[in-house]
Amino acid sequence: MTSRIEDLALTVATSISQIGDYLRSQSLPFPSFDVDGPVEATLKDVQIEQARQDAMASCLELFSLLQGPRMCLRPCYNAAPMHAIYKFEIAQKVPLVGDISFTDLAVKCGLYEPDLRRIIRFAIIYHRAFLEPRKGYVAHSAASRQLMEDADVRDGIGLMFDDFYPSFARTVDAIETFQGQEPNQTGWALAHNSTHQSTFEYLAEHPSRAARFSGAMKFFSSTVPGNSPSHLLQAFPWGELGAATVVDVGGADGYVSMLLAQSFPKLQITVEDLPHIAQEGKVPLPLRERVRFEAQDFFQEQNVKGADVYLLRWVLHDWPDKQAIQVLRALVPALKSGARVLINDNVAPGQAGLMPLIPEQFIRELDMIMLAAFNAYERELEDWERLVKAADPRFGPIKYTQQSGALLGVLEIEWLGE
Ligand SMILES: C[S@@+](CC[C@H](N)C(=O)[O-])C[C@H]1O[C@@H](n2cnc3c(N)ncnc32)[C@H](O)[C@@H]1O
Structure with a gap:
């Protein structure tokens, strides 16, 4: 009898081989994070799309099993890099063609170069946003290119890292403080100093954030199939x-x-x-x-x-x-x-x-x-x-x-x- 990790690896191998045959037969590009790589990973053929789903789920479970239970308790989710990329409009300042040095980009963004460098390097490794094609230079990846080109993507990232992450950080406080179920007794309300109003009342008083919320809904709708x-x-x-x-x-x-x-x-x-x-x-x-x-x-x-x-x-x-x-x-x-x-x-x-x-x-x-x-x-x-x-x-x-x-x-x- 094979073990779970062997079963999962087999599913990955079989699914990827189906996907490869399909992409080749349809003359479709293979997934890549290159700046011109395909943005949409979903596949039109229902069966092949199922193979993609199976491969992803198996990879995730396999990864967790190989990490082991203790490591699974400490995934590194740090919101600061994406928050900074959004806030300082870093993607918009990287050229679409070619690259830019950390030194020049830091000047354009008005940021301390060593901070900019570590923010970008985190984003490359955790979010696949940007590439470092040669030491000390930044170029776009397919993901950071989306950030530059699509306002709905920026809205989604802005809502997530500017509004939701601070709310997550105060959620335990909110549970402890209010022990209630009203819409103003939330992590959001604590993070946004707005415990007198619901999140939508807060957004009504902050029209640019409300518009961003609407754009973000489109991003979430179009990104998750x-x-x-x-x-x-x-x-x-x-x-x-x-x-x-x-x-x-x-x-x-x-x-x-x-x-x-x-x-x-x-x-x-x-x-x-x-x-x-x-x-x-x-x-x-x-x-x-x-x-x-x-x-x-x-x-x-x-x-x-x-x-x-x-x-x-x-x-x-x-x-x-x-x-x-x-x-x-x-x-x-x-x-x-x-x-x-x-x-x-x-x-x-x-x-x-x-x-x-x-x-x-x-x-x-x-x-x-x-x-x-x-x-x-x-x-x-x-x-x-x-x-x-x-x-x-x-x-x-x-x-x-x-x-x-x-x-x-x-x-x-x-x-x-x-
Ligand atoms: C999560 S969004 C969903 C939007 C859209 N239906 C969709 O499918 O993406 C919730 C919507 O409810 C709206 N909303 C919140 N409070 C409202 C209220 N009191 N009256 C009318 N609309 C409200 C928000 O402005 C927002 O557009």
Whole structure:
């Protein structure tokens, strides 16, 4: 009988050989961190993508087993280097072609050269951001190039290292200090000196951080394949709705709605969010007739009455049960009989270690962000069922769909009231 590490190594070897054959047959580039290397690692063929997932999960488990239990207790996650790269806009100051010396880059960034050097070297080794092609010189890698070229990537990194990491550092303080479940009793509130308000109230007072939060949602959606809104398009029969009206509650800058509108040309969509977020600016001209924006506080009575679908994507997981129930109740006066409430959100497994390792890591990571920033949590199916029932008994039973490869489930609920 083979051992676990031998089984894992075999899975890696078999999967990588499948991936190699596939890439060669399709004339696709092999993964690399070179500045011109492919940015997107996801593979279109479902079977080969599964092989990629299997190889990654096996590599991770193999790595942990080879490290041993004691080393697993001390992974080095240090936020300072990426925080500095974001804050001092270091990626934007490295040329896309060729390289730059640490000395010149330090001058451009206004930083002490030895600090800049160690920040970059950490980022090269831990994040694969930048390369040191010759001693003392910095060049872009595929990852740092993304930081330079894509504002959503910068927003995601900014939110993570500027806002969330300080919140993680105060989460234990928050648990100890408040012993409460209110949205203002969080690591975020302590880290941002804002214990009088929830994180979203704080963001409303800091519009540039709120805009960054919206950009970051797009980054997280596009970077983790399981978070892609494309799963939502496939998991619900949008096409059968015909000329239906949809309200995207808490829809941020409307990136999900725009995708929906592009794919289903008969839908009329209202994107709702807080006033500083719900702005029409970015809707492409051909969609302007069908995608409109409206400021709506989702704790207040829903303004758009009688729509066919009310979509809540990644909204309720940001709130503890008490507030999530209020959001659902605020919809009730607007609901016509047969209307659908569509919750597109994470559904956490009810036991650790049953799901494949990588998707479960994403869900557990998000769950910890929910704790640190919102005092909220990733709900299991039973939690969702309890929540919806508590909001109003006239909500019908949850019809739950989870697309293969999706991290977010679709929870379809029919309004059975009048
Ligand atoms: C995690 S984001 C999800 C955004 C988007 N639905 C998506 O799928 O990426 C939560 C959204 O809820 C919005 N939000 C927070 N509090 C709100 C409130 N009281 N009323 C309306 N929107 C709110 C935020 O501005 C943010 O855009």
